Amino acid sequence: MSVRELVVLGTASQVPTRHRNHNGYLLRWDGEGILFDPGEGTQRQMLRAGVAAHDIDRICVTHFHGDHSLGLAGVIQRINLDQVPHPVTAHYPASGRRFFERLRYATAYRETVELTEAPVAADGVLAATDAYTLSCRRLSHPVESYGYRLVEPDRRRMLPDRLAKHGIRGPDVGRIQREGALGGVTLDEVSEHRPGQRFAFVMDTRLCDGVHALAEGCDLLVIESTFLDEDERLATEHGHLTAGQAARVARDAGVRHLVLTHFSQRYDDPAVFEDRARAAGFEGELTVARDLDRVPVPTRRRPS
Numbered sequence: 001m002s003v004r005e006l007v008v009l010g011t012a013s014q015v016p017t018r019h020r021n022h023n024g025y026l027l028r029w030d031g032e033g034i035l036f037d038p039g040e041g042t043q044r045q046m047l048r049a050g051v052a053a054h055d056i057d058r059i060c061v062t063h064f065h066g067d068h069s070l071g072l073a074g075v076i077q078r079i080n081l082d083q084v085p086h087p088v089t090a091h092y093p094a095s096g097r098r099f100f101e102r103l104r105y106a107t108a109y110r111e112t113v114e115l116t117e118a119p120v121a122a123d124g125v126l127a128a129t130d131a132y133t134l135s136c137r138r139l140s141h142p143v144e145s146y147g148y149r150l151v152e153p154d155r156r157r158m159l160p161d162r163l164a165k166h167g168i169r170g171p172d173v174g175r176i177q178r179e180g181a182l183g184g185v186t187l188d189e190v191s192e193h194r195p196g197q198r199f200a201f202v203m204d205t206r207l208c209d210g211v212h213a214l215a216e217g218c219d220l221l222v223i224e225s226t227f228l229d230e231d232e233r234l235a236t237e238h239g240h241l242t243a244g245q246a247a248r249v250a251r252d253a254g255v256r257h258l259v260l261t262h263f264s265q266r267y268d269d270p271a272v273f274e275d276r277a278r279a280a281g282f283e284g285e286l287t288v289a290r291d292l293d294r295v296p297v298p299t300r301r302r303p304s
Contacts, residue, residue, distance in 0.1 A: 002030040004297035009045035042071030053082040062203040063145035064096035073106040087114040093144040094119035139205035141239040152196030162190040215253035224262035247277035257285040
C-alpha cells in the first residue's frame with residue numbers, strides 16, 4: 001500500500017527547546033524516503049517516530065547551519081551500521097562540500113553502504129524517476145541555501161464505465177494506453193487527466209523568487225516561519241520568513257496544505273503562528289508543526 005506523508009522529526013530554529021528538537025523531516029513517497037535537513041538529535045527522533053535507517057533513500061540539505069545539518073554524522077553512521085541494502089544519495093549546496101565531508105567522516109566507522117554525494121550548484125533538476133522529479137531553487141540566506149521541490153508526473157486515469165461502453169477489456173486496456181487509440185476509440189474518450197502531486201520544502205530564506213517558484217501549485221508546502229509578523233525586521237536581517245509572509249506565499253501559490261515550522265525559541269505559544277497565517281489570508285489546510293507530527297500529502301486534485 002502506497003504511503004505519502006511527512007514525518008516531522010524536529011521543528012526548532014537555531015537551538016532546541018524542551019519541546020522542540022532541531023530540524024528533521026522525512027517525506028515518505030510510496031516506497032521511498034527523503035530525509036530533509038537532519039539537525040542534531042535526528043537519529044533519536046527517528047527512533048521516537050518509528051523511522052528506520054532503511055527508510056532513507058535520499059538526503060536533502062538546504063544549507064550548512066548547524067540546526068539543519070549537525071545530525072548528518074549520526075544519520076550517516078546509522079545507515080552504515082544498519083547496513084541499508086540500497087544506495088543513498090545526498091544533495092547539498094556545493095559550497096558546503098567541506099562541511100559535508102567533515103560530518104560524513106566525523107569519527108571512525110565502517111562504511112557498508114553506497115552513499116553518493118550529489119552537490120547542488122545551480123537551479124535545476126536533481127533527479128527524475130517514474131515516481132517524481134526532484135528539483136531545487138536558490139534561496140536568500142546569509143549562506144548558500146536551496147529549497148527542494150518534488151513533482152509527480154501527470155498521468156491518465158482509466159474510466160471503467162467508458163471502457164465497458166466501448167467493449168475495451170483485458171490486454172486492450174494497456175494497448176490503448178500505449179498507442180492512444182484503438183478501433184476508432186481515443187484514449188481521451190475512456191480516461192481522464194490525473195494531475196500529479198506536488199511537494200516543496202523551503203527553509204531558511206528571505207522572500208525571493210525561489211520561494212514563490214518552489215511553492216507554486218503545491219499540494220503540501222513545508223516552509224519556515226521563524227518569526228512572527230511584528231518581528232519582520234529581524235526576519236529580513238537574519239534571512240528568515242515570518243508566519244504572515246509564509247502564509248501569503250502559500251495563498252498566492254494556491255497551496256492546499258501549509259506546514260509552518262522552524263520556530264524561534266522566543267515564542268511560547270504555537271497557536272499564534274496559526275492566527276498570523278489565517279490573518280494573512282491563507283484558507284487551506286494548515287498545520288503548525290510539532291515534533292513527531294505525521295502530515296499526509298493531500299489526496300490528488302480533481303481532474304481538470
